Every structure is written in structure tokens, then in C-alpha cells.
Amino acid sequence: MVLIYVDDLLVTRNDHKLILEAKSILKDRFKMKDLDELRYFLGIEFARNDSGILMHQRKYCLELISDIELSNSKTVRTPIELNQKLTTTEFDLHFPTDNEDDRVLDDPSVYQKLVGRLLYLTITRPDITFAVQLLSQFMHSPKTCHMEAAMRVVRYVKQAPGLGILMTVNTNNQLIAYCDADWVACPNNTKSITGYMVTYGGSLIS
Structure with a gap:
């Protein structure tokens, strides 16, 4: 090939x-x-x-951390806060909150570029896939809370930039899939969120 x-x-x-x-x-x-x-x-x-x-993207991670000036920031242990529910601007119109600091970003391109770079990082970092997939839903009108959540993902990656996917030599012909769903978990559309993982011969492939 x-x-x-x-x-x-x-x-x-x-x-x-x-x-x-x-x-x-x-x-x-x-x-x-x-x-x-x-x-x-x-x-x-x-x-x-x-x-x-x-397979890892350590150099790519370090460049990302440096580019958004988080080299001196503290790391976090999870890519997203527990039970955090991020909402769209449309959702906020119907269900307003008291948080006046949570406003639409003046320049959405900064957020869009950051999420785009994080999406590329998910190739070797399945541990951030859920968080990045969630953040990518707010590309058209990102708010300050979305930007803070995206920065948190980078701070999470910073604790182990060389983490990646091991394609093991101990192979077999077993194809194993795991799946789970969080029913009606999305506050924006009340749809379920499904997560899955597929391994072949002990190596993660999807």
C-alpha cells in the first residue's frame, strides 16, 4: 500500500x-x-x-501549547470538567443565564483555529475525542465558556504531550468493539451521546 x-x-x-x-x-x-x-x-x-x-504527536502538542501561550500554565487531570454542559447562543436565548461574562467572542476565528488543531490531534489522542467533538459543535458562534473549555483541553494535553496509540506486536485476529450511550445528555437538542471504541488484535483502530 x-x-x-x-x-x-x-x-x-x-x-x-x-x-x-x-x-x-x-x-x-x-x-x-x-x-x-x-x-x-x-x-x-x-x-x-x-x-x-x-504513534504520537509530541512535537505538534508542544507547538500548540507554545502558540497559544500556555507553556507556563498549570495542567489539569481531565480534558473537560465533570458534568459540564456547554450551550449554544440559540439555547441561551430561550433559557437565559445570570452569567453576563459568558458572551460571544469578538473574533470567532481564534476559537475555530484552535478547535481545528485539536481535531487533528485526536488522530493519536482518543482520550480527548469526546471533548473536542463537543467543542466543534460551537464553531459558528463560540462563547467565552467554549474558549475556556478548549484551553482546558490543551492544558490537559500538556501533562503528557508524548501520549499516543500503541500498535502492539502481540496481534491476533480479534475485532472487539465497545459502545456506551448517555441518554438525552445534550442540553441543546436533548439527544443521546454515544461513544465507541474498536480494537483489532489489541490495537486501537477507531
Whole structure:
């Protein structure tokens, strides 16, 4: 299998001989540089040991923390506050609150860019998937509480920027899925929120 992004190619297969043959054919037809074993691809880093391959985005995390000036901030133990319910501006019109400080951001693009960067981070950080998915629902009209929640996710990531997904060498052919639902948990539309996790051979794939 060959993954292509602009001028970067990733050749992968469970047969090393076929990988060498594919690279040899490509070299005969194109001017290219072989970087040998995969270490970095599209912001994702790959570290190998006897247990398997760890996919992480440590460099990406550190750049994100620095860019939004949270290098000196304290870390938090959870990506979102327990039982926190974030609401839309439309919801607030029908059910106003006494919190006058919770207003619509003057420049929503700052929030939109931050959530966009966090969405890319969920590739290797499934532990923040729920929080980021929740934050992405307020892109059109973010409020100060949404921005504070997004910053909290970054402070959570800061405590372990090198955390990622381990693709274990101890594989089997078992496909296991877990699912759970929080009935009528969303205050904005009273719909249920479903979470799931799928593993193959002990490695998380979705």
C-alpha cells in the first residue's frame, strides 16, 4: 500500500521484500530520496520498541501549547470538567443565564483555529475525542465558556504531550468493539451521546 501526500510517499506492507521491490521501481522512474524506516509523517511521530510502534504527536502538542501561550500554565487531570454542559447562543436565548461574562467572542476565528488543531490531534489522542467533538459543535458562534473549555483541553494535553496509540506486536485476529450511550445528555437538542471504541488484535483502530 502506498500513501501519498503532495510529495511525500509512505510505502507499507507486511512483506519487507515487496516493500524493497516497490521502492526500487519508484526510484527507477522518479527522482526520490529514501528516508528508510518511518519516523515522521504529516505531524505524526513513530517510535519503535519490542512492544510495537507508538504513534504520537509530541512535537505538534508542544507547538500548540507554545502558540497559544500556555507553556507556563498549570495542567489539569481531565480534558473537560465533570458534568459540564456547554450551550449554544440559540439555547441561551430561550433559557437565559445570570452569567453576563459568558458572551460571544469578538473574533470567532481564534476559537475555530484552535478547535481545528485539536481535531487533528485526536488522530493519536482518543482520550480527548469526546471533548473536542463537543467543542466543534460551537464553531459558528463560540462563547467565552467554549474558549475556556478548549484551553482546558490543551492544558490537559500538556501533562503528557508524548501520549499516543500503541500498535502492539502481540496481534491476533480479534475485532472487539465497545459502545456506551448517555441518554438525552445534550442540553441543546436533548439527544443521546454515544461513544465507541474498536480494537483489532489489541490495537486501537477507531
